[in-house]
Amino acid sequence: VAAGTARGAQLGVLFRSAGALEAASSIEVACFDKTGTLTAGKPAIIGVHAADDRMLAYAAAAERSSEHPIARAIVDGARELVIPEAREVVATPGSGVQAIVDGVRVLVGTAEFLQLAGVDVPADDKFPGATLCHVAIDGRYAGVIAVADPPSGEARAVIDRLRAMNIDAIMITGDREAAAQWIAGQVGIERVHAGVRPNEKAAIVAAEPRRVAMIGDGVNDAPALASADLGIALGTVTEIAAASAGVTLMRGGIGGVPTVFALARAALSTIRRNLVGASIYNVVCIPIAAAGLLSPILASAAMSLSSVTVLLSSLRLRNWPPE
Template sequence: LLGRFFEARAKGRASQAITRLLELGAKQARLLRQGTQVMVDPLELVPGDTVIILPGEKIPADGVIDAGATSIDQSMLTGESHAVDRGPGDEVYAGTVNQQGRLEVKVTGVGPNTALARIARLVEEAQATKAPVQGLADRISAVFVPVVIVISLGVLATWWIATGDFADSLSNAVAVLIIACPCALGLATPTAIMVGSGRGAELGVLFKGADVFERAKEIDTVVFDKTGTLTRGAMTLTGLDSEADERLFLARVASLEAGSEHPVGKAVALGAEERDIELAPVAGFQAWRGLGATGIVDGVEVAAGRARFMADRGLHIPDRYLEALETFERRGHTAFLAGWGGEVRGTLAVADTMRESAPAAVAELRRIGIETAMITGDSRQTAEVIAAQAGIATVLAEVLPEGKATELARLDAAGRSVAFVGDGINDAPALAAADLGMAVGSGTDVAKEAGDVVLMSGDPMSAVVALRLARATFRTIKENLFWAFAYNTAAIPLAALGFLDPMIAAGAMAISSLSVVTNSLRLRRFH
């Protein structure tokens, strides 16, 4: 019972971070009803409602901004201290703070269906699971208890035969039973997992199970996906080389790419929009992942993609555009060709921005003995420029999305223990193939994203934090197990020899359990 009390107390303290987060939610919501603002309980909101959030107020529910622009403090959700800019069409989350500007937000999630509530459930589920090392402790405890009973009976018989004093002999036997209670052994692993997962949630790192900690501490290689992980994933159109009418060329290519979900296509469409170029409807749109796309624009079949893709479709590629392609790639830009009527008509280039923390994250991984690599579908020239900026020496370039899992399998076959850091949706096969999948979370539905670990902020340094925290947690587990075994090894002989009466034995047993809990709670200071 005492052991269970300590475990419950540790779990309560470990979950304080999540409890505090849930308590930080808005207490009232400013509902817009038929043009009138009405103050209601946030739990009374339903998806589709429109709420008003004034500067300094907390957002009462998950939603999408209909009107207004602001900076949002979402540190309680992602662990990032700086505010993020948000405007019409952007998602916002319950509990985060509107720092400036009046917002109109259409509600998409309320109460248990908010991102924050899902995070809390995810952490609770992780705390409820058992790490593989806990199985060892359970097996030892299963053998340990009957052995201690036998030892206790032996102590009773030996002392009774030696002294003839049954009361004193019974006292020594009871002392052995009390002091050998395996409470500390049972608490060694779960308390560390509870505190570690709770601290991870505070730092924007979500572990999806206790076994993840054990796998994470074995990682010796981290492979980063490029787009959206090392870079911000917000590409912009940076170059265009065409002998054709530039506006016509960009209009046709942007019209084609407007139907694409790929960041490159979105960048081209945005570039056309910024130049006030009107887009035309597309018929028969088809996309080949990692290669290119085709579609009918203005009655003409337009193709855009890699040089190989264009050649395979019978389009002639003038040397000028191949040279432009190479020039853009040497600068670290992602470049591709576009054309119609059997001829490539121009070269376009887009570029992403390196995350400021990427070089520091790579350097920190190297410092703790972990190698790094970058994987991307970009050409080798472009990839090597980006990798050099981040300080990564190993580059896996021109890899199609479905080929990422194959590349990770090769590293695994070479004896590496590999963690993959990538998008939680687009890189699901690679995340599953890695020894440890680390998904860059969007905050929208972290419980459903692929990966063993979800990095809420998208900052590459979060991957470092996750691995360091996993190592610290497992180190704490080993310390707890060591002290639990050491305590029993030293205490049982003392009790058997009559140096400890039952009251002292009970106190020693309680102290041993308390020491394990206290050692685990040190993880709350991890940073």
């Protein structure tokens, strides 16, 4: 276990406990968040439909304190505008944010988020592959901001590698179906759960009958990370998500996900090999020593040799090559 976790640290994979290493060795399903995990995490505004001239500046004001990549894209897109101060900011994970800006209530989030607040949201299919952030000002619909985030450059290779390891990949995201399916098609994921709230993510993970890992990077993913047999957090993860995960990828990105499972399998294989070898050694040698066929000095040396053999076998993990 020590050799496996040490080799993981060298490769940028931090196993927080021996239990995490053991759990990683038996994973059959890997569930991925979308934004910032399967995507590059550098979204940008690709379109704005505004029914109110204040819409983009007010949306940026409400989102300015958020660390979510979509929120950062909105703020960056409004950097040439005068962004007023927001107060009484309340974020609803997986749905949106509300705040008071210039004395009026501003809502920014999903269509469902605005509808629950009594705002009529028109249908918009102009940006099928984008994430849509709808905005309401003072109880009236003010427009929509379309944000697109391209797939991570390593996502396709990671999914292919997991498939070769007989690990199924699933996407679980709070984004709308069209945007989720577009990213899934780009990276090779067939099973998608879209429009999912954070607590629903946890329920989907908990309902999976096979051994499941959850990979995510945000506050929205914390309940699902905690519900999975193994939570894997990215290096850019929030403190809440990191506390819920058994493994952290220190180098950021999902490129290390296959390494987590492959190294854990190698470590558990080594443990089993050592256990079997030591058991056979003792079954053979103890009766010989008990029968007096070995001198006490030779028996002591043989027992020490058994321990050294197990140690050397374990240390081979220090040079384990990631594929």
